[in-house]
Amino acid sequence: MEKMNDKLQNIAKKLLENKEVNLIIGFTKGSNPLRMRSVFITEPNDVSKLSFNAHCVQDLAVFLKKPEVKKFGKIGIVVKGCDEKAVNTLIQEYQLSRDNIKIIGVECRGVVKQNLADKGEDAVKQSTVYDKCLVCEVHTPLLYDELVESDEPAFEINGDIKPYAKIEELDAMSVEDRNMFWQKEFEKCIKCYACRQACPLCYCTRCIVEKNTPQWIETNIEETGNAQWNMIRAYHLSGRCIGCGECERACPVNIPLMLVNEKMARDVFEKFGYKSGIDINAKPVFGTFDANDFNEFIK
Amino acid sequence: MARIGVFVCWCGSNIAGTVDVKKVAEEAAKIPGVVEAVDYKYMCSDPGQNTLRKMIKEKNLTGVVLAACSPHMHENTFRKAAVKEGLNPYFIEIANIREQVSWVHEDKEKATGKAIDLLKMMVEKVKKNKPIEDVRVPLTKKALVIGGGISGIQAALDIANGGVEVILVEKEPSIGGKMIQLDETFPTLDCSSCIMTPKMVEVYQHPNIKLYTYSELEEVSGYIGNFNVKIKKKARSIVEKDCTGCGDCWNICPMHKNVKSEFNVNLSERTAIYVPFPQAVPLIPVIDRSVCLHFKKGGKCQKCYDACGPKCINFDLQDEIIEEKVGAIVAATGYDLMENSLYGEYGYGKFKDVISGLQFERLLSASGPTEGVVKRPSDGKTPETIVFIQCVGSRDPEKGVPYCSKVCCMYTAKHAKLFAHKVHGSQSYVFYIDIRATSKGYEEFVRGTMENEGAIYLRGRVSKIYEDNGKLIVKGADTLSGNQVEIAADMVVLATGVIPKKGSDKMAQMLGISYDKYGFYTESHPKLRPAESSTAGIYLAGMAQGPRDIPESVVSGSAAASKILGLFSKSEYEVEGTIASVNKTTCVGCFYCKRVCAYSAISKEEIKDRNGNVLKVVANVNSGLCAGCGACVNACFSKSIDLKGYLDEQIFAEIKSLAV
Numbered sequence: 004m005e006k007m008n009d010k011l012q013n014i015a016k017k018l019l020e021n022k023e024v025n026l027i028i029g030f031t032k033g034s035n036p037l038r039m040r041s042v043f044i045t046e047p048n049d050v051s052k053l054s055f056n057a058h059c060v061q062d063l064a065v066f067l068k069k070p071e072v073k074k075f076g077k078i079g080i081v082v083k084g085c086d087e088k089a090v091n092t093l094i095q096e097y098q099l100s101r102d103n104i105k106i107i108g109v110e111c112r113g114v115v116k117q118n119l120a121d122k123g124e125d126a127v128k129q130s131t132v133y134d135k136c137l138v139c140e141v142h143t144p145l146l147y148d149e150l151v152e153s154d155e156p157a158f159e160i161n162g163d164i165k166p167y168a169k170i171e172e173l174d175a176m177s178v179e180d181r182n183m184f185w186q187k188e189f190e191k192c193i194k195c196y197a198c199r200q201a202c203p204l205c206y207c208t209r210c211i212v213e214k215n216t217p218q219w220i221e222t223n224i225e226e227t228g229n230a231q232w233n234m235i236r237a238y239h240l241s242g243r244c245i246g247c248g249e250c251e252r253a254c255p256v257n258i259p260l261m262l263v264n265e266k267m268a269r270d271v272f273e274k275f276g277y278k279s280g281i282d283i284n285a286k287p288v289f290g291t292f293d294a295n296d297f298n299e300f301i302k
Numbered sequence: 303m304a305r306i307g308v309f310v311c312w313c314g315s316n317i318a319g320t321v322d323v324k325k326v327a328e329e330a331a332k333i334p335g336v337v338e339a340v341d342y343k344y345m346c347s348d349p350g351q352n353t354l355r356k357m358i359k360e361k362n363l364t365g366v367v368l369a370a371c372s373p374h375m376h377e378n379t380f381r382k383a384a385v386k387e388g389l390n391p392y393f394i395e396i397a398n399i400r401e402q403v404s405w406v407h408e409d410k411e412k413a414t415g416k417a418i419d420l421l422k423m424m425v426e427k428v429k430k431n432k433p434i435e436d437v438r439v440p441l442t443k444k445a446l447v448i449g450g451g452i453s454g455i456q457a458a459l460d461i462a463n464g465g466v467e468v469i470l471v472e473k474e475p476s477i478g479g480k481m482i483q484l485d486e487t488f489p490t491l492d493c494s495s496c497i498m499t500p501k502m503v504e505v506y507q508h509p510n511i512k513l514y515t516y517s518e519l520e521e522v523s524g525y526i527g528n529f530n531v532k533i534k535k536k537a538r539s540i541v542e543k544d545c546t547g548c549g550d551c552w553n554i555c556p557m558h559k560n561v562k563s564e565f566n567v568n569l570s571e572r573t574a575i576y577v578p579f580p581q582a583v584p585l586i587p588v589i590d591r592s593v594c595l596h597f598k599k600g601g602k603c604q605k606c607y608d609a610c611g612p613k614c615i616n617f618d619l620q621d622e623i624i625e626e627k628v629g630a631i632v633a634a635t636g637y638d639l640m641e642n643s644l645y646g647e648y649g650y651g652k653f654k655d656v657i658s659g660l661q662f663e664r665l666l667s668a669s670g671p672t673e674g675v676v677k678r679p680s681d682g683k684t685p686e687t688i689v690f691i692q693c694v695g696s697r698d699p700e701k702g703v704p705y706c707s708k709v710c711c712m713y714t715a716k717h718a719k720l721f722a723h724k725v726h727g728s729q730s731y732v733f734y735i736d737i738r739a740t741s742k743g744y745e746e747f748v749r750g751t752m753e754n755e756g757a758i759y760l761r762g763r764v765s766k767i768y769e770d771n772g773k774l775i776v777k778g779a780d781t782l783s784g785n786q787v788e789i790a791a792d793m794v795v796l797a798t799g800v801i802p803k804k805g806s807d808k809m810a811q812m813l814g815i816s817y818d819k820y821g822f823y824t825e826s827h828p829k830l831r832p833a834e835s836s837t838a839g840i841y842l843a844g845m846a847q848g849p850r851d852i853p854e855s856v857v858s859g860s861a862a863a864s865k866i867l868g869l870f871s872k873s874e875y876e877v878e879g880t881i882a883s884v885n886k887t888t889c890v891g892c893f894y895c896k897r898v899c900a901y902s903a904i905s906k907e908e909i910k911d912r913n914g915n916v917l918k919v920v921a922n923v924n925s926g927l928c929a930g931c932g933a934c935v936n937a938c939f940s941k942s943i944d945l946k947g948y949l950d951e952q953i954f955a956e957i958k959s960l961a962v
Binding site: 097206207211217239290 | 887888890891892893894897898919937939940941942950951954955
């Protein structure tokens with residue numbers, strides 16, 4: 004880990020000193036040794052604060068949408084493979100210019116579930132990491148300007164733990180039972196919108212839920228409005244969500260939001276052969292109009 | 303406070319037969335905001351419209367809802383009536399209780415209930431209506447015609463004769479298209495070049511037509527009234543203004559045996575510096591740089607340059623990009639013939655005397671390689687027996703195309719007839735599936751070929767052709783007699799199917815017009831708007847739309863021209879005001895709207911502060927291009943786009959009106 008941190012700090016220092024960036028967003032140690040928090044560095048002398056380990060759970064790309072961060076202009080960001088896909092999507096959706104971002108990719112072996120870390124878990128194993136790490140295809144980020152290689156070995160996957168197992172279970176249910184399941188989950192929602200705030204891709208300055216002429220989504224905490232909010236958010240992320248899991252982690256009432264997002268992602272791949280966050284030049288699946296589409300309704 | 307008038311139309315018994323119109327009107331009167339609700343037998347009639355106008359005036363209405371037929375039918379009628387009473391036309395709403403209710407339901411009670419619901423929705427909608435002004439777009443009164451075949455020429459001449467400037471772009475070195483390659487034309491047997499060349503010359507000399515031959519369209523942007531086009535004028539290697547067309551250059555060119563003539567469909571050779579045919583317009587040669595020795599051998603040969611009196615040959619000329627601004631475009635890009643090689647059993651390409659219909663045209667033509675004497679390509683002998691095979695590629699979903707190429711029945715009958723005229727005592731056999739001869743004089747023409755010229759028509763397909771002792775043995779079926787037939791022929795002519803010009807799909811994409819799965823351009827409406835493409839300001843003509851004959855191509859060229867002259871007769875173009883508009887405060891510039899817009903109507907707009915710094919980039923709708931389809935509204939995550947006339951608030955009010 005020390006080797007990684009040295010390299011990370013050197014890269015950051017160089018970028019700041021050469022004025023290639025004005026701000027670096029990265030991870031630093033928190034007061035709890037098994038919790039890492041975000042840090043914003045503008046001075047080359049401060050780079051020693053930068054650190055990376057298996058507790059760097061947060062998707063720092065969420066900060067890229069914030070005006071107070073944007074005003075720095077050229078920004079460097081420390082990202083894991085999954086978070087980097089959010090950067091790609093932000094570029095793809097014109098929220099970020101490739102010229103204004105230096106991607107410091109970190110090779111990641113998986114991050115430890117925070118509820119376990121809070122109880123002292125420090126080991127990266129298939130039983131301790133998030134489901135997203137078990138299905139991860141981007142341990143090395145797809146796009147980067149600088150890369151910090153991992154000096155840890157990959158953990159073993161023997162198939163004992165099935166990631167997102169609940170999806171198959173839900174698929175097998177009758178429509179009524181499935182509805183009942185989600186009704187119960189959404190009942191818990193308190194409309195705090197933490198899911199939205201934690202999401203790197205929820206960058207609208209006026210969210211649809213805040214539109215009140217007309218008020219499409221009821222804002223009171225009742226069954227209809229709760230379901231409306233969660234489903235519309237799922238639709239707005241279908242073909243876009245990059246699976247960082249921040250919404251679910253931010254949810255104070257533990258709604259399993261990643262089941263919806265992962266299911267949507269699987270459906271989009273199955274039906275359109277599209278995966279989000281892979282290519283900054285790709286046409287987003289639901290923003291594609293193609294004159295070659297052989298659909299009569301288009302012609 | 304809203305003051306809504308409701309009119310329930312009977313449409314005779316069309317609506318009143320299935321819907322209790324009295325009850326609908328009674329229920330409508332109870333809706334808050336409705337000041338009066340009446341039913342009337344025919345709202346679209348003069349007295350019906352007068353009832354409407356009277357009520358608008360007397361009751362001082364702020365909105366009107368008609369429960370009647372589809373808005374496609376009479377929305378305009380009622381809007382015009384409303385305007386006469388000073389009401390904004392977009393305050394007229396129609397609940398379609400005919401197509402959507404009376405024509406599709408039987409149960410009167412339920413149908414009446416549905417009619418009331420639809421009416422309620424519209425009343426709630428009209429309460430939220432806002433006045434909409436139609437959009438006016440300035441017009442550049444200049445037209446671009448793409449393609450110098452007969453339909454493009456006709457369009458260009460008609461527009462030019464209407465007093466409007468035209469730019470005609472032709473890919474080949476000469477205009478004339480496919481028609482100039484034909485010999486005599488059915489059913490009147492007038493010589494194609496005799497009727498075509500005067501038109502070509504007229505184009506060349508017309509003061510309103512600017513002709514670019516050997517040129518291709520490179521880029522198109524803009525919208526109706528305001529297209530910007532880039533035309534690539536390929537390097538001709540000739541200084542056009544100095545050339546006299548004397549022919550000294552192509553007569554001396556040493557490359558006269560190696561290059562197949564495109565104009566004669568490979569039946570003769572041409573030189574490297576050439577005019578495609580003697581009557582070419584313009585009569586200015588072009589150097590084919592892919593074969594010219596000067597370009598291939600590093601400048602050694604310059605015989606043409608030496609021979610040229612006015613010294614107008616310039617080997618250094620480069621492609622040129624010309625930019626033009628036009629208000630309307632005609633796409634008349636024409637057609638190609640299918641590859642005959644798809645049909646190996648016919649031996650095209652293997653046997654020299656199996657030729658295509660277009661090649662036979664060249665053999666018949668006085669300007670052709672044989673000067674109009676029918677000779678076999680293999681040994682130059684005059685054939686005595688010719689077998690014609692129809693539907694080669696056409697009506698064959700397996701190997702070719704499922705559609706009918708439309709002209710082959712007629713030109714085959716013509717071929718057989720002309721062959722009989724030219725070679726006395728000869729015999730034609732025609733294998734056909736059906737004979738399609740449906741225009742004026744066509745049936746008589748085909749009959750004449752059968753009865754007067756003695757052509758033998760065999761209904762059936764050919765299974766195999768092989769060579770035997772200088773003859774082509776054609777084996778096929780005569781399904782009417784049920785016999786297998788075998789004919790020893792001197793020549794076989796294939797009536798090859800018609801396909802869109804190569805690259806027509808790319809052209810359509812460049813123009814932003816739609817095309818079908820074959821690549822033919824699709825009309826805005828197949829029956830009622832046959833000259834218009836799906837994009838405003840772009841019109842269609844000729845075979846580029848689908849198989850058709852010369853008269854139809856001429857008509858379509860004229861139709862496109864008349865549409866353009868009509869468009870240009872006004873000072874500005876009016877677009878319906880029901881278009882999208884962006885809330886630039888809430889737009890975050892993700893441009894999903896831009897991605898889904900089929901009309902390229904959305905562009906990026908920079909919002910700047912007073913010092914010129916870009917604060918953000920947002921979507922901007924070009925009102926000239928927007929067709930009001932609403933795709934962008936759907937795509938917008940933050941609901942920052944609204945469609946005038948179909949505002950979110952209106953849709954929401956409609957839905958809410960149904961909540962119990």
